[in-house]
Amino acid sequence: MSELIIGIDLGTTNSMAAYVSETGAEIIEDSYFTTQTPSVVSQTENGLLVGAEALNQRTNYPRTTFTSFKRFMGRGAKDISENLTLSPFKVIIGERDKILIGEEGAQLSPEQISAEVLREIKRKAEIILGKAVKKTVITVPAYFDDAQRQATKDAAQIAGLEVTRIINEPTAAAIAYGLQENKKGKIAVYDFGGGTFDVSVLELKDRLFRVISTRGDTHLGGDDLDNLIIRRMIRDILPEVKDEKELSPETIQRLKRSSEILKIALSTNLETSLEIELPERGIKTKYSLSQKEFEEEIRPKVEETLAHVKEALHDAELTAGDIEEVVMVGGSSRIPLVRHLVEAFFGIKPHIRINPEQVVAIGAAIQGHLLSGGRKDYLLMDVIPLSLGIETIGGVFSKMVMKNASIPAKVTEVFSTSVDNQTGIELSIFQGEREFVRDCRKLGKFVLKGIPPMPAGLPKVEVTFFVDVNGLLTVSAKELRSEVESKIEIIPTHGLNRNEITRMIKDSMEYAVDDFNQRNLVEFRDKITTIIDGIDRIWHKADQFVTPDQIEAIAAHRKVMEDLRKNENPMLLKEAIDKMGDLTRDLADSIMGDAAKNILLEDSKKIPKT
Amino acid sequence: MIPSEELKEDKSDHHGHHHCASxxxxxxxxxxxxxxxxTACEKIQxxxxxxxxxSIFGVSPGYDIDKKEVTAAFERLIFALHPDMYVNGSKEDQALSLSHTALLYEAKETLFYPFKRGRYLLSLLMPGFDGMIPQPPQAFVLEMFEIQEELDLVQEGSGSLKQTEARINLLLQEIDEALSADFKAYIPNREDKMTAGKILSNLAKLKFLDNLGERIRMIGKNLRDNLN
Structure with a gap:
């Protein structure tokens, strides 16, 4: 058995983990637990809540319930000049251009908040799999730049997870699709998620999956569609509000929740309505929205995604007609208008058989399996999404590694000095596509010292950019005449510095064991109560479905579980829960009925292992 | 720091000067x-x-290459070299795998693009050539100004992008044919300074046209945006 490397999709709205089991790649969940976790963290009087529990608290703790924080990962002040008036929580810029979220005195970095979600997923995965989870393949939007990738890696490390590989979300989806459908040819992955949009064009060839081009926008997703609905609701039911800043965090959280419900309902209904309650404004009203109205609101955003698709095709030197399949990924790809416009653009029905919310985690798990040595039958060639380079005279951005270059990539160029007897040079490293560095993103800077004094232009400074398989950059420089050299990993100009990360990792390890046991104990006790309640509720008709022997065994184990509730050993509790799961499987299956089972089976369609 | 165009030419360490078949x-x-x-013992070299x-792809050095042959060799080699295939390998093999995969990509990229291929080939053939490309001939520069003016018109919405693209493609084809012929003459006779000069001049033209291609790309994008 190869080492366990799970796949994690750290999404803007939802996160989850998958692994490769005996039967194939699947989401890590069982009858009682799941790693599918809303990406929500809430600071409450009763401590920090994560996932569904945190989401439930958003109107009770509107200022300290954090959602969509993935948007702030690896970002600085310059990047969040966007409109934050609809954010219920505070986002401020701390020292060194670092983003901090939350109320004064209890602020957290986006990396720390993401780490809470990852810690929760790790914990659940360990409970479900019954063993330690240490390594992961984690996914990021293809259009994430170096700083955003680094921030994701840091978050995983803070959560006690070693990142074996960072892979791009659309690429992960393509792996799952390619192996499941065993298709060849050019495909496009259209990934419209909660916060980001990516499109990748790939060539699937025998065992080789090659990304040809990728385009996207890390600020274009379901959240933006929600905001359009929220603004419409404000116009309709709060006409007196002239400035969004007047809205309280609680009102915003309530509007946000309503907009999500409306949006989801409109994927399957032509018209929907719900009651909106805004106690602070004394409003309790029924609000209706039709699919047509919704589509009018969001059409420009969907068209923006198609403009990216056009550019990705152009970069790949292909046309829409060359694409044999369009794989739809991400929750927003469920919207009928999105599917219609994508279909109209490519002239083919998009592929929607694979669950668009789970396919990324599944693909990451398959890649994890490959990287643990579990299989060697396919290979992934991915690319960097944005060009990398340095600032040269006049603020010109001089590209070294071009966008869509396959990784790992190494590029070496020789530069010289501009002043006589210059003994040091400073390199500023940027990422982007524009001509001047002021329009690109600064990744960091780097100094080469100790060059012997020479006339200007004489030193030969060889600069090497190396982009590893994770898409992360290392830069080294060497003066060829004197052999003076220097090397750095890019330290982002903002975000956490290395010391902060090391400290956070240390803290997380110190508390990890106690914390783990304590949290599991609470969770298992809770679960036992739920299970016992469930059994009691259907007990009167159990004999219709299972044999007297089974009934006896369940009753006996029910007693054991009741006694265990006071036990302090979480593993004993877990064993008892698992045993009850086995004992009641027939019962649960029969009661659930065939219709319900079929729906469940459809969703958890597994990918065969080869 | 000088963004010196002359010095900026990439100078890879992987230049070998003789292709040895055995x-x-x-x-x-x-x-x-x-x-x-x-391929016999599956060892990265x-x-x-x-x-x-x-030589990485097992083809002989020359300006005319068979892209299919290179692609086929590339696809065999990538499976042999890629770091993902060495997850349980020795540290040494893992390090070689990483650097050689980057080298393989760079090699393929170089062979697939006429300017890069020509410049690289010349660096293998001509001792002392450090990748510095001279300015193209005056007449060519003037022709480029003309094309730039055509493109200005396209940007203002009055010219035809297709026509200008066709003109450029014709130029590219002529240069490609000249380079092919000149390299064939130069490879067996490295003392032929005149042919070397012709090659340099054509490489300079190619470089100019590559930059122009970038501008055409931008104009094309703007035109597409306006259609949206």
């Missing part, structure tokens, strides 16, 4: 089909001075 494996001493990897972007 390289042997570091480990099992079999004759190598590709200088980077031994240490980098050595005779390795070049042509």
């Amino acid at each position: 390289e042997r494996c570091d480990k099992c001493d079999s004759e190598l089909k590709h200088t980077i990897y031994c 240490q980098y050595n001075k005779t390795m070049n972007y042509f």
Whole structure:
């Protein structure tokens, strides 16, 4: 058995983990637990809540319930000049251009908040799999730049997870699709998620999956569609509000929740309505929205995604007609208008058989399996999404590694000095596509010292950019005449510095064991109560479905579980829960009925292992 | 820091000066089909001075290449070299795998683009050539100004992008044919300074046209945006 490397999709709205089991790649969940976790963290009087529990608290703790924080990962002040008036929580810029979220005195970095979600997923995965989870393949939007990738890696490390590989979300989806459908040819992955949009064009060839081009926008997703609905609701039911800043965090959280419900309902209904309650404004009203109205609101955003698709095709030197399949990924790809416009653009029905919310985690798990040595039958060639380079005279951005270059990539160029007897040079490293560095993103800077004094232009400074398989950059420089050299990993100009990360990792390890046991104990006790309640509720008709022997065994184990509730050993509790799961499987299956089972089976369609 | 165009030309360490057909494996001493990897004992080869972007793929150095042959060799080699195939390998193999995969990509990229291929080939053939490309001939520069003016018109919405593109493609084809012929003459006769000069001049033109291609791309994008 190869080492366990799970796949994690750290999404803007939802996160989850998958692994490769005996039967194939699947989401890590069982009858009682799941790693599918809303990406929500809430600071409450009763401590920090994560996932569904945190989401439930958003109107009770509107200022300290954090959602969509993935948007702030690896970002600085310059990047969040966007409109934050609809954010219920505070986002401020701390020292060194670092983003901090939350109320004064209890602020957290986006990396720390993401780490809470990852810690929760790790914990659940360990409970479900019954063993330690240490390594992961984690996914990021293809259009994430170096700083955003680094921030994701840091978050995983803070959560006690070693990142074996960072892979791009659309690429992960393509792996799952390619192996499941065993298709060849050019495909496009259209990934419209909660916060980001990516499109990748790939060539699937025998065992080789090659990304040809990728385009996207890390600020274009379901959240933006929600905001359009929220603004419409404000116009309709709060006409007196002239400035969004007047809205309280609680009102915003309530509007946000309503907009999500409306949006989801409109994927399957032509018209929907719900009651909106805004106690602070004394409003309790029924609000209706039709699919047509919704589509009018969001059409420009969907068209923006198609403009990216056009550019990705152009970069790949292909046309829409060359694409044999369009794989739809991400929750927003469920919207009928999105599917219609994508279909109209490519002239083919998009592929929607694979669950668009789970396919990324599944693909990451398959890649994890490959990287643990579990299989060697396919290979992934991915690319960097944005060009990398340095600032040269006049603020010109001089590209070294071009966008869509396959990784790992190494590029070496020789530069010289501009002043006589210059003994040091400073390199500023940027990422982007524009001509001047002021329009690109600064990744960091780097100094080469100790060059012997020479006339200007004489030193030969060889600069090497190396982009590893994770898409992360290392830069080294060497003066060829004197052999003076220097090397750095890019330290982002903002975000956490290395010391902060090391400290956070240390803290997380110190508390990890106690914390783990304590949290599991609470969770298992809770679960036992739920299970016992469930059994009691259907007990009167159990004999219709299972044999007297089974009934006896369940009753006996029910007693054991009741006694265990006071036990302090979480593993004993877990064993008892698992045993009850086995004992009641027939019962649960029969009661659930065939219709319900079929729906469940459809969703958890597994990918065969080869 | 000077963004010196002359110095900025990439100078890779992987320039070898002779293509030797009978390289042997570091480990099992079999004759190598590709200088980077031994297909007999499946061992990644240490980098050595005779390795070049042509020998990696097992093709002889020349301006005319068979892209299909290179692609086929590339696809075999990537499976042999990629770091994902060495997850349980030795540290040494893992390091070689990473650097050689980057080298393989760079080699393929170089062979697939006429300017890069021509400049690289010349660096293999001409001792002392450090990748510096001179200015193109005056007449050519004037022609480029004309094309730039055509493109200005297109940007203002009055010219035809297709027509200008066709003009450029014709130029590219002429240069490509000239380079092919000149390299054929130069490879057996490296003392032929005049042919070397012609090659340099055509490479300079190619470089100019590559930059122009970038501008056409931008104009094309704007035109597409306006259609949206």
